[in-house]
Amino acid sequence: MTGRRDGTLMRNTGHSLRGSRIAIAIVIGVLLGCVFAFLFPHGLFVSSPIPGRRISKSNTQVGSGPCESSERINMLKSEFVTVSEKNAELKKQIRELTEKLQLAEQGKDHAQKQALVLGEQHKAGPFGTVKGLRTNPVVISDESVNPRLAKILEKVAVERELIVALANSNVKDILEVWFTGIKRVGIPNYLVVALDEEIANFCKSNDVPVYRRDPDESIDSIGRTGGNHAVSGLKFRILREFLQLGYSVLLSDVDIVYLQNPFDHLYRDSDVESMTDGHDNKTAYGFDDVFDEPSMGWSRYAHTMRIWVYNSGFFYIRPTIPSIELLDRVAGRLSREPYSWDQAVFNEEFFYPSHPGYGGLHAARRTMDFCLFMNSKVLFKTVRNDAVLSKLKPVIIHVNYHPDKLTRMKAIVEYYVNGKQDALKPFPDGSDW
Template identity: 65%
Template sequence: MSGRRDGSLFRTTGSAFRGSRLAVAVGIGILLGFIWAYLYPHGFLRSSGPNYVNAVSHPSSQVSSCESPERVKLLKSELQSVRETNANLRKQVRELSSKVHLSEQGQHNAQKQTSTLETQVKAGPIGNVKSLRTNPTILPDESINPDLAELLQKIAVKKELIVGLANYNVKEMLEVWSDSIKRAGITNYLVVALDDSVAEFCKSRGVPVYRRDPADAISKTVGKTGDNHAISGLKFHLLREFLQLGYSVLLSDVDIVYLQNPFNFLYRDCDVESMTDGYSNMTAYGYDDVSDDPSMGWSRYAHTMRIWVFNSGFFYIRPTIPSIELLDRVVDRLSKENAWDQAVFNELLFFPSRPGYEGLHASRRAMDYYLFLNSKVLFTKFRKEPKMPSYKPVIIHINYHPDKLPRMKAVVEYYVHGKKEALKPFPDGSEW
């Protein structure tokens, strides 16, 4: 330090010699400072210098000397709090990053599905062009019903199963229904019990059962009234959960007798694959029905398309967006109208888009009506055919007749126990 000060002195003295009065004054001041330092070697210059250097060189010592222990303790506590806050923030960032990753993964899968649908291709030779019939399945969401998801993992086979709804009113038919399923060797089936008596009945007979929450508003209504139409409306509401969980469902009324495993006869190439109420090739699969209006003269004949309805008591539905939209639309219509669920089901499947209405874009298939037999075909045609005993349908649905239980039992007697006279006592139609 003395060397630097000497240099300052020489520079100042040199400037004084160049005639600057101000420089001379500064030089005199500096000279007096040296004299003072010589006379008082332990003065402020010596004491403050080392402290200044020490403060610059070792800042921690200055803090140590200036801060009280309480202040240091407080600072350490605040530092620990900041560290904990940072740790929590890092944890939240990791969780958010994980959610973003899952979201991006879902978006990527959706984009893959979309790109698959939107891939542009050239039209091939005549007769070799086919449009997309099978919509991609949705990503499962087990969060909507974890208990049901866990149960379905144990029951379903290849992500598909039979589902039937039942309350105490149909307990006897449920017994015939479940026994026929077991006899056909089907294991992937489930009864959705709408009251405790059915749940206990299923458990006592070893039938897989899922008990609906009794506090559910819809379950309360169905449980009290036991109305078949109320149950029919509820099934569309419940089916949505199964589809959201990623399962294909063969929805089944309990007035059905199973003779073979229906999963061996499904095509699985459409959103909805349903049995038909038709009783011939024309009624089951559609035909051109010509309407005649003589007043129109030359254009008196108008062509119309006709098909007997799909049966909403037995259909296979895949977990696709159009399928879920179908269920949502049915539930919405039934909540606003006093309508028959089967009529609404078919209107939504078949009515086209028009001004003011956007039609449903769902693919559909009619089941073979000789394999998936309705009771009109059975009692008006089949039982009168000589070759009938050698033919075995997949299922028989007693949908055309109100005396369901005795006809179901007769079907079992005929096809299972070989009693050839079992179907004869019944009329073709129903007696009012």
């Protein structure tokens, strides 16, 4: 009995000692863990060292833990700010790309959306009664473009429209016939844009409204010494300011004789009304010209639409967006293509339709009556030889088909103004060369 009790006591004592050792080991482990946690807050091995810093002995000292933790927090904040800024920039770029995409999509149905903005939608009426819009709204006047010119136009223009001509000293004699005819008819709203000081003084001495532009070397060098074609190219750039100021302009070359007031014969239903180089109904207003190619057999005949070009030396242009776009297109091409003829470029930009790689101009146009706004081919080849037509009095006559301009202009004045019936007879139909 005693032996069993002693054995039992020994076993119980052994179990107690083992339990105490385990408890002590646990306590020691916890204490060591606390010590290591305090000394090494980031662990014994740092897998991702802080960028731009080297781990030194000083970093492992007891007092370095809180300092390093604070620096890392600041670094993370800085990185967060940087990432946030980049994110904001990316969002901005995405918004811009989205807006551009939306604008591109809007361009596909621009005409319909423009109609919605300008007015309410309408149902189509009965057959034969439907008419599309032809007259674009005028732009808002912007006097900040040229305050000095704005003041001149307020005095000269009538109902916000006027005749404008460009001139330098090379055309002084022709210019005198030009403004003498205007004065004789009694047209008050006209203005000469003087391209040199001599013409400016000449106009002032003859009581002719004149505008001398501010110095611009790139333009003035052409204005002082340029020939007819060079000066003609300038008008598209200069006219832009008139339109931006909200004025309609009847652009006129100086080789024109005025016999009536042209403002009494305008329709004003289009962006541009222009005189034509055509000489009869077909060439002036268009016709179906059949092209024959015999090698095609059954389909040898191809129909083409033909019209003789608009004359860029006499046209009425309203202050609309399509009109300004036309001027910009022509002026831009002439600056890039110095050897191009302004009248050819004017017509190409006006008439070429939209096609792959090119967006055409969406502008309304009207061809002037070629018997009222007459070119010199019509006069010398047809009218003067016709007993009925010779009795009609045109509004203007443009001596555009002949180089001997001054003598023919004076003869036209003698014939239509002074009644000299044989004044036009000495001249050939065309020119001598």
